[in-house]
Amino acid sequence: MIASDAGRTLSVAVFIALVAASLAITFVASRRARGASGFFVAGRRISARQNGLAIVGDLFSAAAFLGISGMVALNGFDGVMYSIGFLVALITVLLVVAEPLRNLGRYTLTDVMAYRLDRPRVRAVAAVASVVIILFYLLAQMVGVGVITSLLLGIDQTLAIALVGVLMMVYVTFGGMVATTYVQLFKALLLIGATVVLTVLLLGRFGFNYSHLLDRAAARSGNGDAFLAPGLKFTNHVDLLSLGLGLVLGTAGLPHIMMRFYTVPDAQTARRSAVWVMGIHGSCLFLMTLLGFGAAALVGPHAIEAANEAGNSAAPLLAQVLGGGATFGGQVLFALVSAVAFATILAVVAGLAIGASANISHDLYTHVLRRGKVNERREVQVAKVASLAVGLIAIVLALAAKSLNVAFLVGLAFAMAASANLPVLIYSLHWRRFNTAGAVSAVVVGLITAVGLAVVGPSVIGEDGIMLHGIEPLTTLSNPGIVSVPAGFLAGWLGTMLTAREARSEERFDQLRLRALTGHGAERAIEVTP
C-alpha cells in the first residue's frame, strides 16, 4: 500500500464508480445479446473502429500497462523490448490471420481447421489447447490483480482475486460478447485518456524536451548511459531472441484475439480494425515506454522498487508525482490511474472468459460431445455455465499460485499460442496436402514443448524459480519460443508427410481458399437491430 488514507479512500471511490459504470454497460448490453451469434460474436455488427479499440482493450493487459512502464523504469531500454515485440506482432495479425479468419470462422479458431479436417478429432485437440492457453493468460491476469489491488487500493489479495473473478462471470453470463466489447471500449478509452494526460504532464515538466527527460532518467537510474541501451535485464541473448519470437508470432495465435475478428461484418472491416489496432496500440505502447523513462527520472528506481519489486507501481507513482505529490491533485491522479489499471484487468479477463467459454461450448460440447445436435439456446446455456466454471477455476488457480511471475506467465501464453495455434492456422490456409494427423501433431507437440521447456527452465526450477531450489534448471531459457515454435511447425509437416493423404481435406482446400480469399459463403452479420 503506497498511498495515504485519504488517497486510498479516493482510489476505492473511483474504483467503485468504475465497477458501477461497467455493470450498467453490461445491463444495457444484456438486452442486445440475443442468440448464439449475439452471445459469442455480438451479432457480427461491431464497426472497424470499435473492434480496433476493443482489440486494444484485449491486448493491453496488466502486463502491458503496468508491466512495460515498470520494466522501463527499472531496466531502462530492455523494457522497450516488450513494446517492440507486442507491436511488430500486429503485422502478423494483419497479414496472416485477420481476413481469412473472419471469412472462415463461426465462433472459434477451431472452425477454420474443422472446415477441411476430420472434425471431432481436430476440434477436441485444438479446443483443449486453446482453453489451456487462455487459462495460463487468465492466471497471469488474476495473479496480477492480487498484486496490483493490494498495492494500489489496499484491498486484500484474496478478496481482490475473488472480486475480479465474480465480476468477470457477471459480464460474460449476462452480457456475452456485446457487454464484453463495450467493457473493452470503455476501458480502452480510459486507458488512452490516462496515458495521454500523463504524457502531456510529464513532458511539460521537461519543457517538452524528451532528450532532456532521457538524460535525467539515465542519471537518476544509477546506470548512466547503459540505462538507455540494451543489456541491463536480458543478459542471455538466445533467451532474448526466444522472447522476441514468441511475442511476435504469439499475438496472432491468441484465441481471444482471434475471436474478436468474428465480431465484424466482413473481411474488409476485419482488416481495417487490425489497422486501427496498429495505430492506437502502437501509440499507446510507445507512450508507455515514455512514462517508464519518466518514472525513472521523477520517481526514481529506489522508490519504485520499494513499493513493488517488479516495478508494477511505476505508472501510478509517476501519476502521483505529476499531480503534485502528496497534494489533493496528486491523490486524484494516483486514484484515477490505479482505477484504470484495475479496469484494464477486468476487461481483459472478461475477453478471456468469453473466449474459453466459446471453445468449451461451441467446440467441445456442441461439436465433439453432441456431434452438432444442439440447438442455439442450449449452446449459449452451456457457454454461460462454462464461463462460470472458467471463472471459478481461475480464482482457485490464482489463489494457489500467487507467487508466480506475471511477465513469465504472459510470455509463456504467447509462446504456447505461437507454437500450437499458428502453425495449424497457416498450414490449414495455405497447404493443400495438410491433414488431420498433421494438425493434431502440430498442436500437441507445440503445446507440450512450450510448457515442458518452461517447466524445466530457470523461471520454474532452480535458484530463481518457484520450486526445487537446490537443483540446476535443465535449460537456461526462460522463454521456450525459439525451440517450441519451430517444433510446432515441424510436427505439423512431419505428421502430414508420414501419414496417408486425406482426400476430403485436399478436396475442401479449394472451397476453403475460395471462402478465405473472397468471403463467398462467409457467416453474415445479423441484420435485425434491436
Next chain:
Amino acid sequence: MSAVLADVVRRDLEELARRRRRFVVPLLLGALSAYALVLLAFAYWPALVRQHVIGAFNVAYLLAVSQFLMTFLVGVVYSRWAARVCDPLAARIRAELDARATEAAPSPVTDRRPGRLERDRSVVAQEA
C-alpha cells in the same frame, strides 16, 4: 476443384491467390527479418547501438522507433494495396458465383444468402 466452380471463377481465384502470395509473403518476411535484425543488433552489437546520435537518443532508441514506423507503414501499404487489388477481384468472383447460383435455382432470396451451400453440415444451430 469441385464442379461448382467454373473455369472463369477458378482463373480469377488463382489470380487472386497468386497476387496475394507475391505481395504478402515478401512484405511479411521482410518486416519480420527487419525485426530479427534489430533484436540481433541489440544482442550482439552493444558497442554500435550505444552510439549517441542526437542528444540522449542512441542507435538503439532509433532502431526501436524504426520498428514503430515500420509497423505503421506496413499497415498503410498493405491495406491500400488490398483495397485496390484484392477487394475488386474478390467482389468479381463473388458476383460471378452469385449470378450462377441465381441461374441454377429460381429462388434468388435463399441462394443469394452466402453460406447456405458450404455451411458446415454439422452445424444445427442457426443464427437468429
